[in-house]
Amino acid sequence: MEGKPLSELANSLISVFDEEVPETRDRKISVNPVVSKVASIYEKVRNAMDYRDQEVILRAAIERILKRRTLFGGVAKTIAEPLVRELVWARYFPDESVSESMTARVEERIDLYIKLRHEILAKHSIISEKSLNEWIYHLMSSDVEHTLCPRKKKEYMSNFMFRVMRDNITIIDEGEQQKDIQVFIAVHKSYAKDDLAMLRFHLFNQFLGKLTAENLPKVIENFPEGYREINNQLNYPRKDKIFNYIKDKTVIFFVLEDFLNIGKGGIKQLINDDGEFRRIIYSICEARYAGIASKVRTAIFRSIIFLLLTKALFALSIEGTFESIFYGRVLWTAILINIVVPPLLMAALGFSIKTPDRENSKKIFNYIRAILLSGDPKLANQLSIKTKPDKMKPLLNTIFSFLWIITFFLVFGIIFYVLNRFSFNPLSMFVFVFFLAIVSFLAYRINQVAKIYSIEPRKNVMTSVTDFLFIPFVTVGRKLTDGISQINVFLFLLDFVIEAPFKGLFSFFEQWFLFLQNKREELE
Structure with missing residues (x-):
């Protein structure tokens, strides 16, 4: 392979990874290590109760904090700084790794989405308030994550993978644009591990553009069309076939x-x-x-x-x-068997991989x-x-469906029979x-x-x-x-009954430790 030239696409990707990232000299957010330790333990327990992929835990945590703080009457100005501090408490970001100036950018992003929600409710009836709230929290939390953690290399690699994979897929009775959108979605699901919220965010940016103060009126006007198109693409009939094909190549x-x-x-x-x-x-x-x-x-x-x-x-x-x-x-x-057997079965199946x-x-x-x-x-x-x-031949389809149903009831029947023997x-x-x-x-x-x-x-x-x-x-x-x-009742209790006063105590003790530190410095 000596001396063989790299492709133009490969050269472009390599230049991004070779690029030096300048370190900002802004003041960094620092938190008390004792408070951070307790907060991080709480966050691990909370995340264990909500089964999500590791890659989307940060975005989910941001969404959870946004919901809690907006529920109690928070606005962008009162949400941004505590949100960033909570994330550093929980060690989603190392201490002194996030610039204080970042809170102003987070505040700006939150404010735009709050305005977007208000205007859509006033001008459009295509979406219910409940569904719109879900969309806004998805878009807002994804945007805040991208603001705090840009992941430029991940984005470039996703684009590189998209360019490679799109030329290996053909949708016979669709145009190139439809194929490109589906490959884009599949790449972000398989490589970037995007969940529904992040996929909506990326497609929102593709169809309506990145939300800014300048294009806010245009986004509001075009939202119904974008909303319909994004839903159509996320429910495309052959999306699973494309995703599974790309997933098998993602390790590359x-x-x-x-x-x-x-x-x-x-x-x-x-x-x-x-x-x-x-x-x-x-x-x-x-x-x-x-x-x-x-x-x-x-x-x-x-x-x-x-x-x-x-x-x-x-x-x-x-x-x-x-x-x-x-x-x-x-x-x-029976209760003990019901409690103990599923986790043991889970462990046995997992460790056999x-x-x-x-x-x-x-x-x-x-x-x-x-x-x-x-x-x-x-x-x-x-x-x-x-x-x-x-389409499968009607006779074969009928036979396979019948066999599937018979097998389903046979397996369940055996299970119920064994359980009955155990009283x-x-x-x-x-x-x-x-x-x-x-x-x-x-x-x-x-x-x-x-x-x-x-x-x-x-x-x-x-x-x-x-x-x-x-x-x-x-x-x-x-x-x-x-x-x-x-x-999940536990999640509701944690998020809206326990977490709010719990995080309030974190804030109080952090200020108390800071007060003691200042008093100590006065004595020296």
């Missing part, structure tokens, strides 16, 4: 990002040294594989906390009450070399789809199956965490059998998990 760009960060200042020389280039890519892959174990452990821990808290609430408040009324006593054996092999690293290296050297890199298996997929009452059976579905979904999510570093994972007979048996559980579990997250 994770490893490439690591390589560009490691080789900063001498990236081109490393690429031209084939042996050293290969060694570094392989070592990055091994480090990523080793990191899977840590990610899986974290995911399992958070899942178990989520299960124990929601399961204990169900078991003690509903199951226990039911048994006391209809049986005259609490059947502790395997890491990729060296052949996987070889594929990643070959792909990275191809996309850096070729101006128009073509991947091994390109995707070609139609908006409306070819479970009807409600206990329902609760057990309810959480078994949730465990299936959470285990599936953890399995996806491990598979993210496997490029083009192979399918086999066992995979097909497992899919056939467990996808119904996973589907039901996903809906139940989302529902529980929406009505």
Whole structure:
């Protein structure tokens, strides 16, 4: 590979990673270390109760703070500085890493979205107030995160991945613009790990432009059209097919990002040294594989906390009450099985996950070399789809649907039979199956965490059998998990009853410690 020129696209990407980021000399926000320690512990407990991907926790925390402070009558001027300070307390940002001047920018962004909400409610009826509030909090929290944490390299890598992937996908009966939007969404979901809020924010900027004081009237006027288009794109019928194809290739760009960060200042020389280039890519892959174990452990821990808290609430408040009324006593054996078994099953499924092999690293290296050297890199298996997929023959469709239903009822029937042998009452059976579905979904999510570093994972007979048996559980579990997250009583109590006075105490003690420090300095 000695002397081979890099593609123009690769050169542009490398220049971004080689760029030195100037450090600002503004005064930084500093918080008391004792307050920060307590706040960070609280935040870890709070996040464990709300099952989210690690990459969206910061944005979710910002949204939570915005909701709490606006609920109690806050405006941009009174929200911005405490919001930033809370984030530093909770160690989302290291102490003295955020400039004090940043609060003015955050205040400006919050104020714009509050004005946007007010004007849309006054001028448009396309969206209910409840839905608009959700949209505004999504847009505002995403914008505040981007303001505090720009992630320029992540954005450039996302754009690079988009440019590579778009040429490997064809939607036969759609135009290029439709394909580009769907590839854009899939890249941001798979590589940047954007949630619905962040996707709405990016699409809002694409369709309506970045919100500023100058274009606010135009955004207000065009909001109904943008709102409809964004919803249509997020519900595109073939979005999952495109996303899954891109997700299987995402590891290439994770490893490439690591390589560009490691080789900063001498990236081109490393690429031209084939042996050293290969060694570094392989070592990055091994480090990523080793990191899977840590990610899986974290995911399992958070899942178990989520299960124990929601399961204990169900078991003690509903199951226990039911048994006391209809049986005259609490059947502790069934309740304990219901509380203990799902977390144990969760741990067993999680720790059975395997890491990729060296052949996987070889594929990643070959792909990275191809996309850096070729101006128009073509991947091994390109995707070609139609908006409306070819319909299955009616007879086969009927047979498969019938088999699916039979299997579904057979599996559930066996479970209910076994539980009945253990003297479970009807409600206990329902609760057990309810959480078994949730465990299936959470285990599936953890399995996806491990598979993210496997490029083009192979399918086999066992995979097909497992899919056939467990996808119904996973589907039901996903809906139940989302529902529980929406009505989780613990989260409501924490966010609106406990957190507000708790954070008030943090602020009081921080000022008290500052007062004591000043008094100490007067004595010296």
